Amino acid sequence: MTLRDSRHLRHATMALAVLACCATMAWLAYEIALGYYQRVRAAEVAQRASFYALSLESQLARYESLPRIAALEPVLLELLAHPGDSASRVDADAYLKAVQVNAQLAAAYVMDAHGVTLAASNWDEPGSFVGSNYAFRPYFIDAMKHGFGRFYGVGNTTGEPGYFLAVPIRDPAHPERPPVGAIAIKAPLDGYESALAKSGDVVLLADRDNVVFLTSVPAWRYRALAPLSDNALRGVRATRQYGDAALQALSTPPPHNPGAATGHLNLLADEGATPPRSLYVTPTGMRARWYGVQYRSVGPLGWKIAILVDPTDDRRTAALAAIGAAAASALFFSLLTAAWLRHSRERERHRARLALQNAQRNLEVRIVERTAELTRANAALAQKVDALDDARRILRDTRDTAIQAGKLAALGQMAAGITHELNQPLAALMTLSNNAVKLTGLDRLAELQRNLNLINELAARMGTIISHVKAFARYDAIGRGPVAIEETLRQALALIEPHRKAAGVTIRVEPVPDEAVVLASPIRIEQVLVNLFANAIDASAAAGLTREVVVTTGVAEGTVRIRVQDDGNGIPPHVAPRLFEPFYTTKTSGQGLGLGLAISQAIVDEFGGRLDGRNRRDLGDASPGAVFTVELPRIILEKPIR
Template identity: 35%
Template sequence: MAPPSRRARTLRRTRGLPGFSRVTQSTSFPDRFDRVDRPEAAHVTRRLILLIVLAAGLAAVCALSWALAWQTGIDTLRRNAAVRGDRTTAALKSTLERYDSLPYIVGEHPLVQDVLADPKPEWVAAANRYLEDVNRHARATTTYIIRADGMSIAASNWHEADSFVGVNYQFRPYFIDAVKGGVGRFFAIGTISHDPGYYVSQPVRRDGKIVGVAVVKLNLEWFPGADASEPLLVTDDHGVIFLSSVPAWKYRTMSPLAPAVVAAIDATRQYANARLTPLPAGVERVLEGDADIVRIGSGLRAPRYLETRRALGEPDWHLVTMSSIDPVLDAARDTTIMTGFGYVSLCLLGFYWRMRRARVQEVMRSRAMLQKAYAMLNERVAERTADLSQANERLQQEVAERTRAEHELRATQDELIQASKLAALGQMAAGITHELNQPLAALRSFSDNTRVFLERGQYAAAEENLEAIGSLTERMGKIVNQLKLFVGRARPKSARSSVARALHNALALLGKRLNGVPIALTLHEDGAPPAPLDTHAGYPDLFAQSDDLRLEQVLINLLGNALDAVAEVSAPQLAVDVHASAATVSIAVRDNGPGIPEDVLPRLFEPFFTTKEMGQGLGLGLAISSSIARDCGGALTAANNEEGGACFTLTLRRARADAANAARAAGL
């Protein structure tokens, strides 16, 4: 039989303590008696009051949620309507303004002035052809001219069945305004073509006297075809809808017209025989600004819209946008329902929390009594003391282990610092070797050639080679002197370098490797066709913001990599494309080699990364070239050509020719 547990022994001992059982038995009785003695009526009353308060809170929260959701939805709807109105207004006004000056231009033509002053048949025929040509190029509906007595004598549609020639327009307001010396603007249905259009007119003057009127008619039936998701209207100064995305609303009025207005419209034949009946719209709510909530039609299911209005200026038109408020109502209803459910959930959660709190309090009272009993047991204190001693020993062991780990970490850091120093020294030595290999190879080639020239007695050629050897020696000295730029990444001086000269020097250094490999040099200048680039003659205005040594160094690396890429190609080809714009100069080196694998492209410019075999490269050429490009304020990128091969593009800022010459004269 197993011995009793420590907790069982403790409980067994506490049962024998005086007063313990009495305290345990008497703690819960007073609370139970209080609950029984509590008046039932008062308890029911408190519950009823609580339910009423919760119901009132639910109603208030739902009302507030509905009001906020409604106001937010209406504000969003107004902003969207404003954006749609701005876009439509801009499109309509730009169309009207584009043709606003066309009648004036037509009226300034001498042929138009002559035919209005003296309508000779040959002049009328010439005017008809001229107006037809102007109308076709301007893409207007009709262009015509009217004499001072209101008779149209020439029009762009002179050869059509519904020609405007011979029609009297003395009753039209646009004719009356133009004859008075102003600009006429009028929308109406044509009396001959029966097609609606916008008329704009200008007076035609000859020797300071008005001899007629030039008129251009535009078809605005495209409006608002680009945005017809919701109703969009345009009304004239009388409130008549003459443009609408809803065909049934066209030639309706926003409000009943006065008899005098109806008589004026009939006198000008503005809308022909159209019945100008009011649109069945009722205002349900007036909002701030030019916005109302209106109901179109009758009945509870009639659609409701948010109506916004704005003036177009000249002519005196108004743009009316109709936005359905059904989405706002749906959103407000959903928000209110969700808020109600959330409120009820919070109430239920509060009720659950209250019940749980009561139960937790009962449990805590019982636990407090047990803790008082346990506090009297010395055995528990002893066990706790033993546990603390063990924890202290473990803590001391952990402190010792952490101290030892800290010492090991410091030793490791010292070793890493020493390794970093060795790696920096190796990288510097590798960079020097990589950059001096090309000039050393060229020195070897020029020295051999000089010896041959001297044996043959070709002293001029030998002297030229000796000058090249001197230039290479100077270049090697500059490479060594500029090591601090590679180590410290200092920014270069604002030097300017000739692109043609740098290409010439780079090709001269790689002359032996370029034997048998054709290379095409092409210049692409903005505004000019592509042309071959002569590196000997150079391009006098093509300078890049970089010193000569660095630019040549990058070009030698790019051309050398291109030669390595076409080494195994049966018909190798290289191309150098120089793209010059006003701000930048880009040099693209292309080859027809195997190209760059996609997994290699992201790591191409990392130091010591190379795809060449062991001993053929250190992986520093492109890393150094990219660093030079960045220090000069440019960039070096790599990509694959669509027709095959790789393309490396060096982009630098372009320097002006006069600034480059001044910098060179100052010794920069």
């Protein structure tokens, strides 16, 4: 082999090694980036799943106590004692009708000890429950045996789905005897399913047998996440939980690659079976492919929220990262080769100079060594600066994520009140629209116009509530601008209004000076005020005498001071040192995460302010309760904010 051939072979080997290194870097970058984006997506989906679960559990909790309260009515016991008495039946029908209307239920009915319906709220409708036997239904069996029955299924008489709750009715004179009957209610979950359809996610709600019964994609209702076993199918058929639905498997893998993503899809789903981690489906407006599934348990019946996740975007982004890593590696090796060639030429010239100027050689060597040391020092310094920038970015992203989680947690706690505020105008809209139809037929135009004006006002009221919630929940990138405290207080009070009404607490806001203007983010200052108002309302409602929250705003020199004062029990001594500690809360489980004050303090600190909480007695006030003070730097504007 000649010297030229050996050189060519060495160059080819180096080129192959460089290509192998670039491919390895691209693969490593793809795996690392894909894992990172999948973790980020999983955290986001888990947050949304928790929101959906909390909304559903809040709605289910509204109905838990209704059957127990309704069962105390003496007219029901009188009917069960004398089932043939027509007067008792009429009184029971009227009472159940009132329960159904006032509680906004689909139906309410009473059964004897054998499951035969004696009276119902729909006694005068074509699909009346009166006379039907529901002894085979699990909610009747559980109520008679265990004292409470829950069940979701399609109505055996009406064919309409609903959430059934039942409790036994006992003779108060002989409580030790078996129940003489049971009362059941049927609650609709249509509103929750409509909300899922508008959420923008592909969301499924499945039972413990992995059968989907509520979904944002209507075509998937009563489909199984995996094929049902014979035992599970017989159990569903026996209770007629989903009527005559075929209960076919939702996932339909392509023939050439069945069960590619996971092995779960080839298993038969039995009660409590592990649901599949991926599904091959075709969501509305999207093409068929494998989608990942993330679950979250919800409710007392073993239900689970399932959200479909499209992995394509994560893979595409990871592929771009891999391409970037490969390009960076190629550029690195190109620069290294250029540096090596340049070094070779320098070395040749250096040899020539050594032959002519031997004395100058030592000086050149020292210069090269010193230059290398400075280069390494500069590189190490640059790495430290980059690491510091990365740490600051991670801290900023973590803070923003915590602030957004705090806003969503606050919305989850106020979801019941907001839903109530929307349900009232919605019910009025339905009544007014029905009246408008009748008035049109009667040609009573003046009354029709009044009805339409009322409908317009109610729609505007609902739009205002929704706009407040959307503005508060929107992800707010950090930004600073002039913020008028008076307007921010108004927005925060509008958002907390449903919670205030539900707690029965009065909020008195003292006049706000026009010069109360700070440099901050209006959404984040609003979040701080919502957290402080919610805590003050809870404290005043729990122990307050006057049940009043007082908000005052003052301007002193270069500071704007906002004080939120309640008349609760105050801050206990053992709580004060941990008041702003994350995840520390004095509220009962499910009423708070312990992040509100910690996030509020971080927001106020970010804008150069201070958040302080003390008892009113520590400030010289003899009344009980606590005072939280927000101090922010004031700015002076040439023109007032309109």
